[in-house]
Structures are given as structure tokens and as C-alpha cells.
Amino acid sequence: MAAYAWLYCALALGATWYLQRYLRQRDAYSVLRNIPGPPSYSWAKGHINQYFNPRGQAFHEEVALNYGSVVKLDGMFGSKLFYVADPKALHTILIKEENTWEEPDAFLALNQLMFGDCLVGTLGEHHRRQRKMLNPVFSVNHMRHMLPIFYNVILKLREVILAKVKAGESEIDVLEWSGRAALELIGQGGLGYSFDPLLVNSESRNEYGDALKSCFPALSKVDILRRYAHYLIKMGPRWFRRSVVDMYPNPDVQNIKEVVDTMSAKSYEIFNQKKVALKRGDEAVLRQVGEGKDIMSILIKANTAASEDERLPESELIAQMSLLVFAATDTTSNTLARILQLLAEHQEIQVKLRDEILQSSAGGNDISYEELNRLPLLDAVCRETLRLFPPVTTLRRVPRKDSVLPLSEPIYGVDGRVINEIPVAKGTDVIIGTYGVNVRKQLWGEDSLEWKPERWLSPLPSAVTAAAIPGVYSNIMTFLGGKRACIGFKFSEMEMKVVLAVMLSTFTFERTEKVIQWNIAGVSYPTVEGNSQPQLPLKMGLYRP
Numbered sequence: 412m413a414a415y416a417w418l419y420c421a422l423a424l425g426a427t428w429y430l431q432r433y434l435r436q437r438d439a440y441s442v443l444r445n446i447p448g449p450p451s452y453s454w455a456k457g458h459i460n461q462y463f464n465p466r467g468q469a470f471h472e473e474v475a476l477n478y479g480s481v482v483k484l485d486g487m488f489g490s491k492l493f494y495v496a497d498p499k500a501l502h503t504i505l506i507k508e509e510n511t512w513e514e515p516d517a518f519l520a521l522n523q524l525m526f527g528d529c530l531v532g533t534l535g536e537h538h539r540r541q542r543k544m545l546n547p548v549f550s551v552n553h554m555r556h557m558l559p560i561f562y563n564v565i566l567k568l569r570e571v572i573l574a575k576v577k578a579g580e581s582e583i584d585v586l587e588w589s590g591r592a593a594l595e596l597i598g599q600g601g602l603g604y605s606f607d608p609l610l611v612n613s614e615s616r617n618e619y620g621d622a623l624k625s626c627f628p629a630l631s632k633v634d635i636l637r638r639y640a641h642y643l644i645k646m647g648p649r650w651f652r653r654s655v656v657d658m659y660p661n662p663d664v665q666n667i668k669e670v671v672d673t674m675s676a677k678s679y680e681i682f683n684q685k686k687v688a689l690k691r692g693d694e695a696v697l698r699q700v701g702e703g704k705d706i707m708s709i710l711i712k713a714n715t716a717a718s719e720d721e722r723l724p725e726s727e728l729i730a731q732m733s734l735l736v737f738a739a740t741d742t743t744s745n746t747l748a749r750i751l752q753l754l755a756e757h758q759e760i761q762v763k764l765r766d767e768i769l770q771s772s773a774g775g776n777d778i779s780y781e782e783l784n785r786l787p788l789l790d791a792v793c794r795e796t797l798r799l800f801p802p803v804t805t806l807r808r809v810p811r812k813d814s815v816l817p818l819s820e821p822i823y824g825v826d827g828r829v830i831n832e833i834p835v836a837k838g839t840d841v842i843i844g845t846y847g848v849n850v851r852k853q854l855w856g857e858d859s860l861e862w863k864p865e866r867w868l869s870p871l872p873s874a875v876t877a878a879a880i881p882g883v884y885s886n887i888m889t890f891l892g893g894k895r896a897c898i899g900f901k902f903s904e905m906e907m908k909v910v911l912a913v914m915l916s917t918f919t920f921e922r923t924e925k926v927i928q929w930n931i932a933g934v935s936y937p938t939v940e941g942n943s944q945p946q947l948p949l950k951m952g953l954y955r956p
């Protein structure tokens with residue numbers, strides 16, 4: 412009898428908790444249901460297949476432009492998610508209530524499984540300590556020290572491409588070499604390690620580089636398991652989970668295991684070499700790739716000098732290594748490829764930009780960080796491309812408790828009522844509307860969907876500057892904002908500028924007959940129509956003044 416009494420009590424408590432939660436969510440959902448959004452034709456799939464779809468650009472545009480700054484979307488099995496592109500609401504999510512709004516559990520758990528306790532796998536105070544240690548190595552001051560490393564790599568890469576062009580190869584896959592550049596720059600500048608000797612007529616293979624490159628494709632093959640990573644990570648101790656993975660009879664899972672093992676082993680190896688060199692002193696450090704100026708070397712030194720309560724365990728420094736390579740490569744190289752495609756399509760801007768570069772000394776290794784950043788058109792071309800084509804458009808956040816999002820401008824509900832703020836129930840799935848803010852016509856004007864670098868050469872519309880867009884970079888949301896914003900945006904900006912300066916002063920770029928399609932993914936990538944392999948062929952020739 413007593414056992415039944417306990418059971419009834421537990422059921423009553425459970426039912427009360429559920430009812431309270433249901434009532435709270437019902438209130439929030441009634442507001443949410445009133446928010447306009449595109450029609451959905453499938454209860455089971457909602458808009459998921461349209462939004463998270465490589466060919467989803469038209470749908471992204473529809474969501475960003477047709478319904479207002481907050482849009483209701485349907486998730487799977489009747490659930491709702493909503494798309495927020497209102498600057499004030501985003502300020503609440505990313506800055507004011509950043510401790511309430513966190514990344515979804517599955518995202519954090521997957522990053523932990525792949526890299527360990529790194530920036531994209533930790534939260535709250537833990538994340539703050541890591542970020543505090545890492546921020547200085549991404550500062551402008553440190554970028555200045557790294558500029559010569561960047562030029563050395565890119566001038567070497569120029570020789571490789573020059574040899575191809577001189578040998579008569581006119582159609583060249585610019586994505587292939589922007590990818591090689593990005594990997595080698597984060598290798599040398601980030602880890603003090605060379606992935607690719609960049610030799611003429613040799614495509615080098617590197618075990619670590621290959622593992623990193625195959626990570627995303629391998630993960631996409633285990634989509635269902637990925638979604639449940641936050642449950643899997645809690646299944647018993649580490650050794651137990653490892654034995655389950657070892658025995659799991661699925662080639663894709665085994666492939667990911669090998670990729671993660673290789674990344675981890677190589678990160679340990681590089682880290683230990685650095686530690687030994689730093690202990691031996693300056694001579695040994697100078698013999699290392701990066702000569703001790705790379706991010707990891709500086710980080711190891713700073714960590715050793717830090718007070719005990721701020722110092723990070725070695726495992727956490729190592730966890731940042733593969734993450735950095737991972738976060739730095741496709742994002743920047745794909746954006747660079749996009750810029751070159753746009754310059755090939757807008758010859759007049761290509762000519763003006765080349766003139767600007769040639770009038771400075773940006774094409775060679777003889778320019779300061781400040782001078783490089785002062786080239787107005789080069790800056791405008793980068794900013795405009797990052798505005799109109801943010802490569803990462805699937806950023807999510809979930810409130811860990813109920814929250815209210817005030818809006819910069821009221822929106823009209825489906826029933827015609829004015830909505831000034833939106834109550835959001837704990838656990839509601841939110842998509843950060845990066846693209847929505849970046850192309851909002853009320854902010855940028857009727858031509859917001861056009862690529863016009865010149866818009867950055869005169870003062871921006873007052874609507875943009877008054878909107879207090881909470882982005883870390885230049886009134887746009889591409890690198891996000893707040894404490895979890897992209898830590899590497901200055902690294903990325905410098906990389907794009909050095910590559911463009913060196914390449915445009917040497918080569919010309921023209922489009923080919925092939926149709927290029929851009930695919931939305933974790934990081935958007937280009938393909939040629941009829942082929943699923945990422946690539947972006949352009950006609951390249953020698954620039955002859």
C-alpha cells in the first residue's frame with residue numbers, strides 16, 4: 412500500500428509540474444502562434460526540409476524579407492521554432508540574457524565529443540575562463556605580428572598558381588586553393604604547424620589536414636545519431652562509451668571515430684612539441700614553424716603565467732586546436748571564393764580594386780597592418796560580401812528559462828494585433844536571423860539584395876546605425892555578437908585582405924560558362940551544376956599592366 416502511495420504522490424507531482432509547464436507554454440505559444448510565417452504543408456516535417464536544405468536560398472530569402480523581423484516557422488511534429496532578426500531581441504538573446512540563451516544541448520555535446528572541452532562545447536563561467544585566455548591572441552596587436560606569416564604563405568601559394576597559369580591552365584578551381592590557403596594560414600598562424608609545403612607541381616597529403624577535412628562530410632552521414640549526441644554523452648563513463656563505439660557495426664561511425672582519434676593524436680603531438688621547445692628556450696622556439704608567434708605558442712606561455720584560478724588545464728588548450736582549424740578554414744575560404752566569383756562577375760569593381768591595391772604596397776610583403784586595413788575598396792568588398800552572403804546561417808539558441816524578447820519595432824500578429832514584445836517559453840527553439848538583419852530593407856534600403864561594395868564608401872543609412880545591431884563586426888550579424896561571437900573575425904578579415912591583395916595584383920579573374928550554385932550547409936559552399944563536389948572554377952590569367 413505504502414509503495415502505491417509513493418507512486419500516486421510521484422504521479423501527482425509529475426502531473427502538476429507538467430500542467431504548470433503546459434499552461435506557461437500555452438500562453439507563450441498563443442503569442443508565438445500569432446506571429447506571421449510561411450504556410451507549412453507537413454505536420455511531421457514542418458519547414459525543416461525547406462530551411463535546412465542545400466538549395467534553401469529562396470526559402471531563406473522568403474523568411475528574411477516577407478514576414479517581418481520575427482517569423483514563426485514549423486519544426487518537426489507540430490513543434491514551433493522562430494526566426495529572430497530584430498536587433499533589440501537579438502541583443503537580449505546574445506548580450507543581455509546571454510546566460511539564459513544557450514546553444515542547443517545536442518550542438519554542445521557533439522562539439523565536446525569531437526574536440527573535447529573547447530569554446531564551442533562549454534558554457535557560462537567555464538566558457539568565460541577559456542575566452543579570457545584566448546581573446547588576447549586574437550587581438551589587433553597580435554594580428555600585426557602575424558601579418559608577415561600570412562604574406563609568406565600567400566606569396567608561396569601565388570608561385571604554385573603562377574606555375575599552373577604559365578603552363579596554360581586557364582580554368583582554375585579557386586575554392587581548392589582558397590581552401591589550401593586557409594588551412595595553411597591557420598596551421599602556421601594558429602598552431603605553428605605546416606599542413607602543406609605549398610610546392611609547385613605537388614599536391615601534398617597530410618594526415619591531420621585530411622582528418623579535419625573529412626569531419627563534416629563524415630558527420631553528415633550520421634545525422635540521426637548527431638541529434639541525440641546530448642543523450643549519448645551521458646551514457647556511462649568514458650571507457651564504456653568508447654567500448655560501445657568500438658563495437659558499433661556501422662562504417663560511418665567507425666570512420667568518425669578514426670577522424671576524431673587522428674585529430675586528437677595530432678593535436679597532442681603538436682602541443683607537446685611546442686611545450687618542449689618553449690621549455691628549451693628561444694633558440695628552439697625560433698626553429699619551430701611560426702617562430703613562436705603563432706596563437707598556440709602565445710597561449711601556452713600566457714597560460715603558464717596565469718594565476719592558478721584562471722589557468723586552463725592542458726586538455727582544454729589541446730581541445731581548442733582542432734576547433735580553431737575547423738572554425739577557421741571553410742568559413743574564410745568559401746567567403747574568399749565567393750568574393751572572387753563576384754569580382755569575376757563585376758569586372759569594373761575588379762579593375763578598381765586592383766588599381767587601389769597596386770597603388771599601395773599591399774601586393775607584396777611590405778605593408779603594415781594599419782595600411783592594409785586603410786584600403787577603402789578592399790575593406791568595402793569584404794564587408795559587402797560578408798553582409799550579403801553570410802556563410803553560417805543555421806545558428807540556434809534555446810532559453811534555459813522563460814524569457815521575454817522586446818522588439819525594436821512592433822510587428823503585426825496574424826490577428827492584426829500589434830506585438831511589442833514576445834514571451835518565449837523555456838526550451839523554445841530559436842534561429843538567429845543573421846541573413847534577415849543583414850538584408851532587411853527597412854535598414855539597408857530597397858537595394859539590400861544587391862552586391863554593392865560602394866555602399867560602405869559613404870556613411871551607412873541612419874536606420875542601420877540607429878538600429879544598434881548587436882554584431883561584433885560592422886553593423887552585420889555574420890560573425891554574431893556577444894560573448895560567443897566569432898573570436899577569429901580579425902584573423903579572417905586579414906586573411907581575405909592579404910589573399911585578395913596578392914592574387915589581384917598578379918592575376919585576372921573571369922567567369923566560365925559553368926553554372927555555379929551555392930549550397931546552404933553548416934558553412935555555405937559552391938558547386939557546379941550537375942556535380943556535387945565543392946568547387947568554383949574561374950578563368951585565371953596573368954595581369955599585364
Ligand code: HEM
Nearest residue numbers: 530531738739742743746803890891895897898899902903
Ligand atoms: C568568414 C569567416 C568566419 C565566419 C563567418 C565565422 C562565423 C562565426 C560564427 C557565426 C560563430 C558563432 C557560432 C555559434 O555561436 O554557434 C563563430 C564562432 C567561432 N569562430 Fe568564427 N567565423 C569565421 C572565421 C573564423 C576564423 C578565421 C577563426 C579562427 C581563426 C574562427 C574561430 C571561431 C571560434 C573559436 C568560435 C567559437 C567562439 C566561442 O564560442 O567563444 N572563426 N564564428
